[in-house]
Each structure stands twice: as C-alpha cells, then as structure tokens.
Amino acid sequence: MSILSVQQVSKIYQSGSRKLTVLDNVNFSIEAGQTAAIVGPSGSGKTTLLGLCAGLDYATSGSVVLNGHALENLSEDQRAEIRNQHVGFIFQNFQLLPTLTALENVMVPLELKKRKDAKKKALELLEKVGLADRATHYPTQLSGGEQQRVSIARAFANEPKILFADEPTGNLDTETGDMIENLIFDLNKQLGTTLILVTHDPELAKKTNRIIRIKGGKIQEEQYV
Amino acid sequence: MYNFKWTLLMAYRDFRQNKSKLALFISSIVIGIAALVGISTFGDNLSKDIDGQAKELLGADAVLSTNQPLGDQPLDTIATQKSTEINFASMVIFPETGESRLTQIRALDGQYPYYGKFETTPIEADSVFRSGGREALVEKILLAQFNAEVGDSIQVGEVTFRIAGELEGVPGQTGITATVAPAVYIPMGFAEETGLIQVGSRLNYVNYYQLEAENLDEVLKPYEEEWEIDNVRLETVESRKASTGRAFANLSSFLSLVAFIALLLGSVGVASAVNVFVKEKLASVAVLRCLGVSSRQAFVIYLTQIMLMGLVGSILGAVLGSFLQIALPNVFSDFLPVEVSTDVSWKAVGFGLGTGLLIALLFALLPLLKIRKVSPMMTLRPDDGESNKFSADPFRWLVMFGIVLFIFSFSFYLLSGWKEALGFTGFVLFAFAALWGVGTGIMWLIRRFLPLSLSYPIRQSLANLYRPNNQTISLIATVGLGTAMISTLFFVQNQLLEEAKFADKEDQPNMLMFDIQTQQLEAVSQKVTDKGYPIMQQVPIVTMRLSEINGKTKKDNENLVEDDRLSRSLYNREFRVTYRDTLIDSERLVEGKLRTYNSPQDSIFVSFDAGYAGRTGINLGDEIVFNVQGRPIKTYVGSFRNVKFNQVSTNFLVLFPENVLDNAPKFHVIITKTGSDRESANLQAEVVRAFPNISVINLGTITETLENILGKISFVIQFMALFSIATGFLVLISSLILSKYQRMKESVLLRTIGASSKTVGKINTMEYFFLGTLASLSGILLSFLATWLLSRFVFELPFRGAYEEAVLVYIGITLLTIVLGWLNGRKINNQPPMVILREG
Numbered sequence A: 001m002s003i004l005s006v007q008q009v010s011k012i013y014q015s016g017s018r019k020l021t022v023l024d025n026v027n028f029s030i031e032a033g034q035t036a037a038i039v040g041p042s043g044s045g046k047t048t049l050l051g052l053c054a055g056l057d058y059a060t061s062g063s064v065v066l067n068g069h070a071l072e073n074l075s076e077d078q079r080a081e082i083r084n085q086h087v088g089f090i091f092q093n094f095q096l097l098p099t100l101t102a103l104e105n106v107m108v109p110l111e112l113k114k115r116k117d118a119k120k121k122a123l124e125l126l127e128k129v130g131l132a133d134r135a136t137h138y139p140t141q142l143s144g145g146e147q148q149r150v151s152i153a154r155a156f157a158n159e160p161k162i163l164f165a166d167e168p169t170g171n172l173d174t175e176t177g178d179m180i181e182n183l184i185f186d187l188n189k190q191l192g193t194t195l196i197l198v199t200h201d202p203e204l205a206k207k208t209n210r211i212i213r214i215k216g217g218k219i220q221e222e223q224y225v
Numbered sequence B: 001m002y003n004f005k006w007t008l009l010m011a012y013r014d015f016r017q018n019k020s021k022l023a024l025f026i027s028s029i030v031i032g033i034a035a036l037v038g039i040s041t042f043g044d045n046l047s048k049d050i051d052g053q054a055k056e057l058l059g060a061d062a063v064l065s066t067n068q069p070l071g072d073q074p075l076d077t078i079a080t081q082k083s084t085e086i087n088f089a090s091m092v093i094f095p096e097t098g099e100s101r102l103t104q105i106r107a108l109d110g111q112y113p114y115y116g117k118f119e120t121t122p123i124e125a126d127s128v129f130r131s132g133g134r135e136a137l138v139e140k141i142l143l144a145q146f147n148a149e150v151g152d153s154i155q156v157g158e159v160t161f162r163i164a165g166e167l168e169g170v171p172g173q174t175g176i177t178a179t180v181a182p183a184v185y186i187p188m189g190f191a192e193e194t195g196l197i198q199v200g201s202r203l204n205y206v207n208y209y210q211l212e213a214e215n216l217d218e219v220l221k222p223y224e225e226e227w228e229i230d231n232v233r234l235e236t237v238e239s240r241k242a243s244t245g246r247a248f249a250n251l252s253s254f255l256s257l258v259a260f261i262a263l264l265l266g267s268v269g270v271a272s273a274v275n276v277f278v279k280e281k282l283a284s285v286a287v288l289r290c291l292g293v294s295s296r297q298a299f300v301i302y303l304t305q306i307m308l309m310g311l312v313g314s315i316l317g318a319v320l321g322s323f324l325q326i327a328l329p330n331v332f333s334d335f336l337p338v339e340v341s342t343d344v345s346w347k348a349v350g351f352g353l354g355t356g357l358l359i360a361l362l363f364a365l366l367p368l369l370k371i372r373k374v375s376p377m378m379t380l381r382p383d384d385g386e387s388n389k390f391s392a393d394p395f396r397w398l399v400m401f402g403i404v405l406f407i408f409s410f411s412f413y414l415l416s417g418w419k420e421a422l423g424f425t426g427f428v429l430f431a432f433a434a435l436w437g438v439g440t441g442i443m444w445l446i447r448r449f450l451p452l453s454l455s456y457p458i459r460q461s462l463a464n465l466y467r468p469n470n471q472t473i474s475l476i477a478t479v480g481l482g483t484a485m486i487s488t489l490f491f492v493q494n495q496l497l498e499e500a501k502f503a504d505k506e507d508q509p510n511m512l513m514f515d516i517q518t519q520q521l522e523a524v525s526q527k528v529t530d531k532g533y534p535i536m537q538q539v540p541i542v543t544m545r546l547s548e549i550n551g552k553t554k555k556d557n558e559n560l561v562e563d564d565r566l567s568r569s570l571y572n573r574e575f576r577v578t579y580r581d582t583l584i585d586s587e588r589l590v591e592g593k594l595r596t597y598n599s600p601q602d603s604i605f606v607s608f609d610a611g612y613a614g615r616t617g618i619n620l621g622d623e624i625v626f627n628v629q630g631r632p633i634k635t636y637v638g639s640f641r642n643v644k645f646n647q648v649s650t651n652f653l654v655l656f657p658e659n660v661l662d663n664a665p666k667f668h669v670i671i672t673k674t675g676s677d678r679e680s681a682n683l684q685a686e687v688v689r690a691f692p693n694i695s696v697i698n699l700g701t702i703t704e705t706l707e708n709i710l711g712k713i714s715f716v717i718q719f720m721a722l723f724s725i726a727t728g729f730l731v732l733i734s735s736l737i738l739s740k741y742q743r744m745k746e747s748v749l750l751r752t753i754g755a756s757s758k759t760v761g762k763i764n765t766m767e768y769f770f771l772g773t774l775a776s777l778s779g780i781l782l783s784f785l786a787t788w789l790l791s792r793f794v795f796e797l798p799f800r801g802a803y804e805e806a807v808l809v810y811i812g813i814t815l816l817t818i819v820l821g822w823l824n825g826r827k828i829n830n831q832p833p834m835v836i837l838r839e840g
C-alpha cells in the first residue's frame, strides 16, 4: 500500500500577468517504509514538491494522498492535525522554537498528542541523539549540529509514519553531516518510518531506496537503488 | 483538537523569554491609564465633595437675586435669618498710592454666610467688618496687585474705608472668579453714602435666607411662578449643587478625554511594538503549524501573553493613577469651589482596568491577526509566509471598526451627546491620519529627493529610518501628537496675548471710561484733551426696557404656550442703547439696512445684534415698543449687525438712529489712547479721584488679567499635555530598546567592514536627529493648522505664527530624542560582536 501518492500535481505561481509553472504534472507514489531522495538543480522545484507532499501548501491542480487522506479536500487545521499524527519534519536551518528549551522543543508534538508521558518520552529521545545533558538549554546555547540533533529527536517524537527532510545536512560540515545522516537512517530503521528527503549531496541520495530526479518542474527519471 | 491548558502552558513557556520585551511595549499604556484613573478618581471625589459640602457652596438655604430692589418678600417672615446684598461694578481707589481699579463692590448686611465662612487674614477681620464701622474686606489678589496691606484705606465712591482684612475665600467662589472680578465687601450701611446707588447704575440685589424647613421645595413652590415672571432668580442648595456638579462633570469629562488621547497615543505604541513582536514570532508560528498546532491555538498562545501584559500594564497604571490623583486638587485649586478629598475610587480603578484591557486587546489584535495567516510553508521558504494576504483578512477590518467604535463609545460615555462624540472621534482620526500623512509624506520626499552627494553617515542614517521592522511612522505619530498638543497650547496662548498687546501698538484705543453723567462729560473730555490725548469715540448711552413686541406685552407673552413664547429675558433685561446713523469698525451689516430718522412722520428703525436676535427670536420687521424711562417709543427692527467683541470699543445689542433719543437722560462713554500703561494709570487715577462714579478700564489691566487667567488655565492644560508627551517618549524609549538588537547587529556589521566607531556614533546620532526632527516638525505643522483653525473660527483673530516658540519646541523635542537615543546606544557600542554571531 502506498503511503504517499502524488497524482498529476502542478504548481503555478502567478505574478502579475506572468505565469510561472514550477511543477508540471508530477506523478509518483511511495510505499510505506521506503526511503526516497528528491534531487535536482537549484530552482527545479524540489522544496515546492516537498511542501506539497507534506500538506504545507496547496497544489494548483492534481491530488496528493497522504496516508489515505486526499489533502486538497482538507482545511488547514485538518491538515495540521494530520501533520501532528503522522508527519515529521527536519529542516535545513533546524527551526527549533527559540523560546523553548531543547526538552520542551521535543515535547511539543507529544503534548499536542496529549501524551501523559511526554517528558519521559522526550528525555529518551534526547538520550538517543546524545543530548540528554543539554535538555534545559535554549537553542541559542547549542551548536548547529546539536540543534539539528534536537530537531531530529523532535521529528521522531510523535512516531511519524512519514518523515520529510529538506537538505537536513545543508548547513553543516561534512563530518557533522555524516553523523546526522546516520542518526536519521538509524532511527528510521528502528521505527520503520517512511523517509523523503531533498538533497544536493549524491552520497546521501545513494543511501536511499529510490532517487527521484527533477528538472524544470518535471520528473526526469526515477532510479531504484 | 483544542487543548486550552496546553495552549496556556505554551504561552507561559514563550512568555518566560519575552517578558522584558513585552513589559516594555505595554509600558506605553501605563501613563495613559494612570492619567485616566487619576482624572476619574478626582472627578468622583469632586462630585462626592460637592454633595457633601453643598450648603457651604451657597452659604445659605435660598438666595434670591435680581436687578431691581427686591422689596418685601414672602420669605422674609418665614426665614430664621436674612441678609441683603447689593453688588455692582465700580472703581476703587487706594488713596495711599492713588491707584485705582474696577472691582466688584458688595454691600452686605446681616450674618451671611450661614454655612461656611469668609476666610480672612487676620481671622478676626470678619467680625471687625460686621461691627458697624467703615471697614472693608478686600480680595487678596487686589491687595497684592496694589501692594496694599490690612489697615490701609480704600475708597469706594465718596466713602473711604479701612481695610479690615484680606479675603481669601468666600463660599462657593473659585480663584478664577476672584481674578476676573475681585470683590470688595463693604457694610450695607454705607452703600447710599458712596453715591454709587443711583438710577442707571447696574445694580444687583440679593437676599440670602436661612430657612429651617423640613421640605424646602414645598415652602418655595408657591412663589416660584411669580419670581420667574419678575425675573427674580432663585438659587437653593440643590440647584447650586446641580449646576456646580454639572460644570465640574463637564470639566472632568474634558480632562478624561485629554487623558484618553494620551492613552490612544500609548495604544499606537502598543500596536507598533506588538507588530515588531509578531514579525519576530512568525517563524516560530510556522514551525508550530508544521508540528500540527492549529492556527487558532497559535493565535491564542500569543494573544494570552499580550492580554496578560495588558492586565499588568493596566494595574500599574491604576496604581500610579491612584497616587497621581492626590496631587490633582492642588493643580486645579484655582478652579475648585470646594475642598476635594483624595480617596481611592474603586469605580475609577475598575474603569481604568477595563479600558486598559480593551485597548490593549484592540490595538494588539491588529498586528496579532497576522499569526492566523502564517503558512507552514514559511519553514521551507521564509519569505513565503509574509505575503500581502494579511491585508485581505476581513477580521482586520472588523478590528479597525472595533477601534473606531470603541473611541466613539468612550467619548459618548464622557460627552453624552452623539454629535460631540462623533466630533471627538473625527478629531482623533483626523489627527492620527494627518500625522500619519505628514510622516509618510516626509519619508517619501526624503527617499525620493535624497541627494547622493550627501556624506555617507547622513545617507546611512536616513536609510536606517527604513530598516526592516522600523517604527518610524508610529514614532512620528506618537511623539508628533504629543508635540502638537503642547505647541498648540503655547501658540494659542501666545496668540491671544499678542493680540491684546498688538491692539496697543497700532493706533487702537487703550482706555475706556464709562458711566459718565451728562453734566460730567465736558470736564472729563477736558481732562483727556488737556493731557494731549485724543477723544477717539464719545458715545451716548440710554438705558431702556422693552415693553411690547408685535403688540405682545410681558403678560401676553406669559400666557402663550411654551413654543410660541419669546425669551423672557427680552422683557426683563435693561437695554443699554446708543444712537448713530453709521456703523463703526467693529460692526458689519448682515441683513436689512440702517435707516435714518429725519422727521416726526418717519418710522423709527433700530438695528439688532444678529446673534442676540437669533437667540431670542426677533425677526426683521418686528414692531418693538421700548420704554425709555417712562416714555414709550415705537420702533421697527430694520437691520441685523454682526458685532466683533475683540477690541477696546463699545458694543451694543440695539442701535437707534439719531434724532430720537436726544432728550432722553443718558450716560456717556469716552474712548481714548494714552502713550503707555503708566500714562493710562495716571489719567485713570485723576479721573476717578474727581468723579468716583466713573468706571475706567485700561488695556494694561485687561492684558494683565488675561495673562493671569491664561496662566492658570494653561498650567492645567500643560499638566494634561504632559501625559501625552510623556507617553510619546515612553513609546520612543520602548521602540529604541526593541530595536536595540538590530542596531547592535548593524553597528557590529559596520565596524566589521571598517567603519570607525566614531562614524558609527555619527550615524546613530544623525538617525535620532532625523527622527526627532520628523516627529517634532510634523507635530508643529499640525499645531499651526490647529492654531490657524482656532484663531480663524473660534477667536476670530488674524493668525500670527508663533515662530520663535515653534523653534524652541523643535529644538527641545529633537534634543530630547537624541539624548534618549544616546542613553540607549551606550550599551550597544560596548557589546562584543560575538553575541551577534551566536544569536544571528
């Protein structure tokens, strides 16, 4: 059964009288538990596609079915609910909430799910990413790599069915990047999560089951590893 | 999925890190709330004290007054005590120095006041005054003006009295009354002897009664009709209480409105600071949305924090206001007829808290609404969230409508008239729009015409005004409006005084003598011309009463139904009339024309003051019979005139043609011009010594009185305007601190790319200089407009720009801005650049 199905999706930006077709009739689907990488040159529409798949934005036409829900038929708040229940995110620039401690950042998705053991669970996750001793620190008190580890702990906190990552190592040095990659793939394996990531790094892409190459808003080729 | 407890928890977590920032912006409303609570507490206490001290306000249970002898009154037998008074305006002379001045003479008999007392120095002066000798009580301000002391003499008409004491307080009187018409009390027994009680003098007869009655209204009721017809005014404790209460309710409403403006200024500060706050939070909101938080929840997380701070700000304001009101009775002492207490008013505190919360909510909502529209896509592409879809939010319009509605309801509550409330709301909207317009206009001009040839620091500092998240426009609005209020005040005050002095400079008369009897006319003219002064006008005055209008006598008029009845005052007042066939400078014909009277067959056409005719219901062509000291004269209303009352001149409600009143008994007025105030005083002294019945007003005294009163009023208004200025600067301070981080980053960046710290300092100073300049110039511009409107339509004077004062205000405000900027900037330059790298 496919957990994500993208059917004839187009995204067109209208600026004044000019139309800019960023995604042009894209089709693909991902099976549960698979890992996939979206690659392509800058400006080809990778981030746009990821946003549509995760229900962060509306497609101009076509349909995105995530875990059985057709996203185009849902309101923003219904989609927020789905994100909380089934989706995790990792961002290039980490996106921790600056006014919350590391622990509280990880707790947020759990609390939203009304888990009574939010704190315990969050501490376990911080332990897994090796930051248990930094639990009470605020994001500004952490290095970039540490921040990304917290954000990984947060992404896995609600045990998502599918995880989206936009250039998760883009802001980090190679060594730290490798460490983050390993962390993601390890946790992914442990929890059987579906993973979709956008990357410029061919090495990282090769670690996935499947590479979707996109250019000029169209899927050029799909490659199974 | 709406989890309120969690939302509050999140609000708390976020708040921990924001509280100092939030505290800052909410401080902008503290002063406004404090002013509002202070004023309403003062108002509440005032009305309570007016109630409590009602009897002392009047000094008696019932007072009858009219402009003819009261004769025997039914109350005379019922009353336990009765006092009589005759009061009139007359010159007094201080024989020691020979100086003189027009005052209010009050000849008193009996034990009035029965409640409260004359406050005198020495204390026993009151009983000395009532002991039957030639003793007078003289208003303190008058003694001060002429350097006279207790024990000196004072001459009233033909009689010289010893000054028994100086009068500091009379029941129900305020400092302002004492300034305008200082009183001299003399014993009734000497009233005749002064020679001032005679036909034609404007005398006012008063009876003060003490009545021991269960139900005073019932006792008075049977006579009220008759008193009304006879034009006898009745005042009771209740009616005095009501009228005083009303007057002061109006005063405190007015002051509350001024406080409300300060509050609105603060609210603009709140809106602008919350705007910055929200912009900083948009990224976090986007993350929360990615994690599955609903837009409503995200909105509530931030709204809760704002409301919490709104509450804190309001409480602070209420506490501050409750302390502030302790000072208010002193500030307003010259206007108050009673001692005002300084209790805390919980009603005022509640009112302040409610207003504060509501205003924080309304003004914070405007920027806060953006949170609802943040797209989670912003996490992936930061600029995506901030598109122009915010302005399309229908809730924004709803909130704006709410704000206008709030301003309207608030002013309606205070002014209790929808026209007034609408006017106030319009004024507020106009003022803000005007400042906003001027602010954006100037900014646009700078941007458009900024010469590239300017030195780098200047260009950079101007560019800084446009930095992202700048609060330039809102600062211009708040500091500008504060400036506008202060400077309008200065300008108007200046304008009025200048006008009075100006009248002296040009070839305008500066001295007016009236109540000159026909047989004295020659001698007085002689005195004036002997000294080489011109007789600029010599005007005869005939006193008369009106007996019929279109055939209706006073009695006929009484029998008409209310709607058809003409104003009673027409039949009751004494008209002081002159006659001539031409108009003078201060008059303008608005309807009909002046017609002369040449032979006994002609009809007599008189001319009425247009405003007076309008108020009383007189029409062109009406037939009016005047009773000129026993002789009826039939006239017709031939024209209406507009009379300007702003120069030393005689003005009349009714003007007769020549050849009609030649033989009627009359008084005369002489208007002249002397060289200086000193010469005026000398001439005045000479005339009054020779003819004590003649009253003299000179421009010097008028100017002095005017200055005195304006000084008192403007002190009060300045005190109120201070709130606005203070709020404006609080907004400035909070915005400076809010933008501190950004300034720090910029300054580090500049230093990194090689700017010396001197250059950085120069850039910052220039920026504050421009900010101060923009704000104060906008304010001054607005106040010029306001002054122009006021002088054109309210005072009907030519506009004279107070340019020197404007320069002073400009320098003051700009300097203050620069100093505040420096104080804020000191820390910035000491910060190590590392902080920025980490928090970037």
Ligand SMILES: Nc1ncnc2c1ncn2[C@@H]1O[C@H](COP(=O)(O)OP(=O)(O)OP(=O)(O)O)[C@@H](O)[C@H]1O
Residues within 6 Å of the ligand: A013, A015, A020, A022, A040, A041, A042, A043, A044, A045, A046, A047, A048, A049, B381, B384
């Ligand atoms: N709101 C928008 N309005 C107009 N055009 C947009 C908007 N958002 C994105 N685009 C355009 O869509 C195209 C695709 O952008 P996208 O961010 O998806 O590229 P990308 O493949 O992620 O590039 P990169 O590798 O540089 O991150 C770009 O040309 C971009 O300019």
Ligand SMILES: [Mg+2]
Residues within 6 Å of the ligand: A046, A047, A048
């Ligand atoms: Mg991208």
